[in-house]
Amino acid sequence: MDENQLKSSAKRKVFYITTPIYYVNDVPHIGHAYTTIIADAVSRHKKLAGLEVYFLTGTDEHGQKIEKAAAEKNLSPIELANQVVGRFKQLWQDLLIDYNFFIRTTADFHEKGVQAIFQQLKEKGDIYKGIYRGWYCVSCENFLTEDIPLDEDGLKTCPDCGKKATQVAEECYFFRLSAYQEKLLAFYQQNPHFVRPQSRMNEVVSFVRQGLKDLSITRTTVKWGIPVPNDPAHTIYVWFDALHNYLTGIGYGWNSSLFHKFWPADIHLIGKDILRFHAIFWPAFLMAAGLPLPKIVYSHGWWLKDETKMSKSKGNVLDPRIILEDFGPDPLRYFLLREVPIGLDGNFSHEGFLHRVNSDLANDLGNLVHRTLTMIQNYFQGKMEQPAPENESDRHLREAFNQTKTKAIAFYDELAINRALEEIWSYINQVNKYLADNEPWKMARQAEARPRLARILYQTGCALRGIALLIYPVMPASAEKIWQMLGEKTALSKLTYDQFQFETWLPEEAISPPVPLFPRVRLEDFLKEKASPTPATKKITKEAKMSTISFEEFMKMDLRVGEILSVEKVEGTRKLYKIQVSLGEETKQMVSGIAEEYQPQDLIGKKVVVVANLKPAVIRGIESQTMLLAADVNGRAVIPFFVEDVPAGAKVR
Numbered sequence: 001m002d003e004n005q006l007k008s009s010a011k012r013k014v015f016y017i018t019t020p021i022y023y024v025n026d027v028p029h030i031g032h033a034y035t036t037i038i039a040d041a042v043s044r045h046k047k048l049a050g051l052e053v054y055f056l057t058g059t060d061e062h063g064q065k066i067e068k069a070a071a072e073k074n075l076s077p078i079e080l081a082n083q084v085v086g087r088f089k090q091l092w093q094d095l096l097i098d099y100n101f102f103i104r105t106t107a108d109f110h111e112k113g114v115q116a117i118f119q120q121l122k123e124k125g126d127i128y129k130g131i132y133r134g135w136y137c138v139s140c141e142n143f144l145t146e147d148i149p150l151d152e153d154g155l156k157t158c159p160d161c162g163k164k165a166t167q168v169a170e171e172c173y174f175f176r177l178s179a180y181q182e183k184l185l186a187f188y189q190q191n192p193h194f195v196r197p198q199s200r201m202n203e204v205v206s207f208v209r210q211g212l213k214d215l216s217i218t219r220t221t222v223k224w225g226i227p228v229p230n231d232p233a234h235t236i237y238v239w240f241d242a243l244h245n246y247l248t249g250i251g252y253g254w255n256s257s258l259f260h261k262f263w264p265a266d267i268h269l270i271g272k273d274i275l276r277f278h279a280i281f282w283p284a285f286l287m288a289a290g291l292p293l294p295k296i297v298y299s300h301g302w303w304l305k306d307e308t309k310m311s312k313s314k315g316n317v318l319d320p321r322i323i324l325e326d327f328g329p330d331p332l333r334y335f336l337l338r339e340v341p342i343g344l345d346g347n348f349s350h351e352g353f354l355h356r357v358n359s360d361l362a363n364d365l366g367n368l369v370h371r372t373l374t375m376i377q378n379y380f381q382g383k384m385e386q387p388a389p390e391n392e393s394d395r396h397l398r399e400a401f402n403q404t405k406t407k408a409i410a411f412y413d414e415l416a417i418n419r420a421l422e423e424i425w426s427y428i429n430q431v432n433k434y435l436a437d438n439e440p441w442k443m444a445r446q447a448e449a450r451p452r453l454a455r456i457l458y459q460t461g462c463a464l465r466g467i468a469l470l471i472y473p474v475m476p477a478s479a480e481k482i483w484q485m486l487g488e489k490t491a492l493s494k495l496t497y498d499q500f501q502f503e504t505w506l507p508e509e510a511i512s513p514p515v516p517l518f519p520r521v522r523l524e525d526f527l528k529e530k531a532s533p534t535p536a537t538k539k540i541t542k543e544a545k546m547s548t549i550s551f552e553e554f555m556k557m558d559l560r561v562g563e564i565l566s567v568e569k570v571e572g573t574r575k576l577y578k579i580q581v582s583l584g585e586e587t588k589q590m591v592s593g594i595a596e597e598y599q600p601q602d603l604i605g606k607k608v609v610v611v612a613n614l615k616p617a618v619i620r621g622i623e624s625q626t627m628l629l630a631a632d633v634n635g636r637a638v639i640p641f642f643v644e645d646v647p648a649g650a651k652v653r
């Protein structure tokens, strides 16, 4: 954050953060969870920093896709929306998401707010009626987006169903986006950090420089939407409707003092796929309405599925519920925020997840808390005695905490949450080393060493309190647990960073024996449980989550015969190979989790079936451009090879 922004947020003493509103034709998955967990961590951090926070999330409920999805389920659109909203709210509760308000675009006050702004811009001349010419898919009843290119026949193909679209013209309302091109460029110039990370800002600027066309913002073909005021044959199209949730969710049109207190938003947190809507259209709408613009649009990366057997055969492994069932919210929150800097893509693998949970949480932190509290229990019956004065190593531990606190807070402020956690973990390791160096267990039987023993355990207890404070934004449940185990009576959530002092730990009563903080799960057990065909019911419910696909959808997969050219182990992993595979005309690289089942010599020269048009992903820093097919036999990969010789590149269907 630059200096001016820091000053203005310090002056304001309020903080407004939003997630995108999630579309209700989808069930909540790890991507939704990720965005919302970031927003929650930032919001908890800002509260500890003493700010009054408003955290908004919600659902986007209009549009043709919802209408269709509801009809397929024999529901009305609002019934479908209600069901999905229930799932989102349940997940947020389970993930300890402490939002202030859940906005639904079907709420009456939202619809009225959008209509009021529409009317205002229409009167001003920024919205006008014109003719929209576009490509329309008759079977999907949907206009194609502009970015789809013409094919050889001069036609466009619908990306949803694969059928040819027809060119049509219909009357609709336009927003005069072209009039805002120069104003937007001037705004970006004055606010060069409006979009984060910086690379995304550059993308936005160059897109706007190429020229902006007026934006069609209504449809007559969509019925499930907000009607245009005084012209109800037209409904307001999704983005103009959805983006205004950031205003109506904070009181626009229904609570003016709330609205003026918190608007403009400090951070709109978004996925990179919706950057243009937030960094171009949204500021232009606000300029037109004469409202202040948000401070920051922060675009985070995506979580990709791993290439291991589990995710390959099932569409369900990225369902956060499966992890929540076994681990509860904190390990998932920690993993998602620790593993990858916000802004970059991450690769989710159960191996990576378990490694983090076992090593960082169970070993480093969980053990430290457990050992310390057990010693306090065993040597002092839970009641601290007068400690000896601080020696140099004690002082060092205290000072190191204060430095860690300053750094972690600065990183949290920058949304560099992974770096804040790195700092905190480096301190946790210092505390572990402090205990190892001071060897308190050797003093337990020497009466004259008791004051020194009391100091070591007191100092460690103070450090643990500090650690609880600093991990609270990311792991609120574990932080409160540690805090309470140390005999604190008021909740951490009521505290601020400023109020916390390292040496003010004064447990009034004897503290109770520790309870385990984090489950320790063996990878084999975890994978076995997730992939096991028994008990049958578990398997069936998890696989039942995969929906059927149409023949057209199946035909989108370009399956080919690939000849394996080379195989090498990915360093530092047990399961992964980097494989070069020839598809005849071209060679592709993939990362595949089959190293436990197959030796390189078993693979080289063999022909396998690969998905040739898979979107590339980065796995352990290596670009994986395709994947091979294998059976999942109780978690073990079995590759189908060809009995007869077939040419590399041949189509498989």
Ligand SMILES: [Zn+2]
Pocket: 137, 138, 139, 140, 141, 158, 159, 160, 161, 162, 163
């Ligand atoms: Zn279509």
